[in-house]
C-alpha cells in the first residue's frame with residue numbers, strides 16, 4: 001500500500017521540470033501570470049488534476065480542478081485546512097474571526113453567525129442596499145453631468161465606497177459615509193486614493209491602506225513572504241512590507257470595531273451581524289459558555305468589514321468591464337431592468353432572469369477570490385471525476401495522497417475550462433445560464449459535468465467553509481448592477497487591464513493595482 005501511495009502522486013502529469021526554476025519551481029511563473037492564467041493553460045494541457053514543482057524545495061503541489069476531488073476536499077474541512085503557516089498573516093490582516101478559525105472553533109463561530117445570512121435577513125437589508133446603490137449612481141451621474149454628459153474614471157474607488165457603506169450599515173449599523181467623501185478624480189489617473197485627499201475619515205483610511213496593500217501585493221516581496229512562511233512557519237513577523245501593511249488595515253478597522261462594541265448595540269439602520277454577535281456574548285455571560293469573547297467579536301467585525309466589501313466590489317468591477325466590452329449584453333440588461341420599473345425591492349430583483357445570468361457569468365469569469373489552498377492533515381484517497389492516464393497506460397480512478405500534501409485550487413481555471421464549459425468558455429455570455437430555451441442560449445452541460453457549489457460554480461467555494469455571505473453578495477451585486485445600467489452607459493477604454501491576485505482579484509493598469517478605467521455617459525432609455 002505504501003509503495004502504491006508514493007507512486008500515485010509521482011504518476012501525476014504536470015509541466016516539465018525543465019521549465020521550473022531550481023529555487024522557485026513553477027510558482028514564480030504562476031505569480032508572474034494573470035489571475036489563474038497559467039493554471040488554466042496547464043489544466044487544458046495536463047487535465048484537471050496535475051502537479052507542479054514548488055518553490056524553496058517544498059514537495060510537489062497538486063493543482064486540483066477535478067470536480068470530484070475538489071468536492072471531496074471542501075466537504076472535509078476538518079482534514080483539509082488552510083495552510084497552518086498562513087494563519088498568522090490572516091490573523092494579522094483580518095483578526096481571529098471566522099476566516100481564521102479552524103476545527104471546533106470554526107464550527108462554533110459559523111453556527112453563531114449563520115442566522116445573520118438567511119434569505120429573510122438579506123431581505124431585511126434590501127432598502128439599505130438600494131439606497132447605497134442609488135447614491136453610487138447619483139455620484140457617477142453627477143460626475144458625467146459636470147463633465148458635459150460623459151467622463152472617464154477609475155471605477156475601483158467608487159465601487160469600494162459603495163460596498164463598504166453597504167457592509168457597514170447592514171452588518172453593524174455603522175455608516176462609513178464613504179460615498180459622501182470627496183470624489184476621486186474623474187480621469188483614471190494612476191494616482192492612488194491615498195494621494196488624492198487628506199485622510200479625514202475611517203473609510204478613507206481603510207481605502208488608502210487597502211490600496212497600499214494591493215500594490216504591495218504585486219511585488220516580489222509579496223510572492224516571497226508566504227513561501228518563506230511555508231518553509232519556516234515559525235517566522236511570523238518578517239520585515240517584509242507585504243506583511244506589515246496587513247497589520248495596518250486591521251488596526252484601523254479594529255479601532256472602529258472597538259467603538260461599535262463599546263456602543264453596545266446597533267442603530268435602527270441595520271446591524272444584523274453585530275446583533276447576532278452581541279446576543280452570543282450575552283449568552284456566554286448568562287450561561288458560562290457558548291458565546292464569543294469581546295476580542296472574537298472585534299475580530300469578526302474586522303473580518304466582515306474587509307471580506308464583505310472588497311470581494312463583491314472586485315467581481316462587480318470586472319462584470320462592468322464585461323458589460324462595457326459587450327454593448328448588446330449591456331443593452332439587453334438595461335431593457336430588462338427598465339421594463340421592471342423603478343422598484344428594485346427584494347422580490348422584484350429575484351424576477352430579473354437576465355440580471356441573474358449576468359451576475360452568474362461575472363462570478364464565473366471573475367471570482368473575487370480566484371483561487372484557494374488546502375493542506376491534507378492525514379493520508380487520504382481522493383475520488384476522481386476524470387480518470388488520470390498513467391504513463392504505463394492504466395487509468396487511475398482515485399488518487400492516494402499523503403499527509404502534508406499541499407493543494408492549489410484555482411477557481412477561475414475550473415470555471416473557464418473549455419473541456420467543461422465548451423469552446424466559448426472564456427467569453428462573457430450570460431445566455432449560457434438561460435438554458436437551451438433562452439434567447440441565444442447555448443445552455444450548460446448537465447450538472448454532473450459541472451463543479452459542485454452554488455449554481456454549479458466554485459466562486460463561493462463549497463462545503464462547511466463556503467462563503468457565508470454569498471446570498472448578500474449576489475443580491476447586492478444584482479441591485480448595484482441594475483441601478484447603474486438603468487441610468488448609465490458604460491464603455492471600455494483603450495487601457496490594457498490585467499487581472500492579478502493581490503490578495504483578491506484586482507485590475508492592474510499601467511502597472512498600478514486597483515485601477516480600472518471605464519467611460520460613462522447617461523443612458524438613453526428606450
Ligand code: HEM
Nearest residue numbers: 099308311312315368369372459460461465467468469473
Ligand atoms: C462576490 C463576492 C464574494 C465572493 C466571490 C466570495 C468568495 C468567498 C470564497 C471563495 C470563500 C472561501 C475562501 C477560502 O476558504 O479559501 C469565502 C469565504 C468567506 N466569505 Fe465570501 N465572497 C464574497 C462576498 C462575501 C461577503 C459579502 C461576505 C460577508 C458579508 C463574505 C464573507 C465571507 C466569510 C466570513 C468567509 C469565511 C467563511 C468560513 O470560513 O466559514 N463574503 N468567500
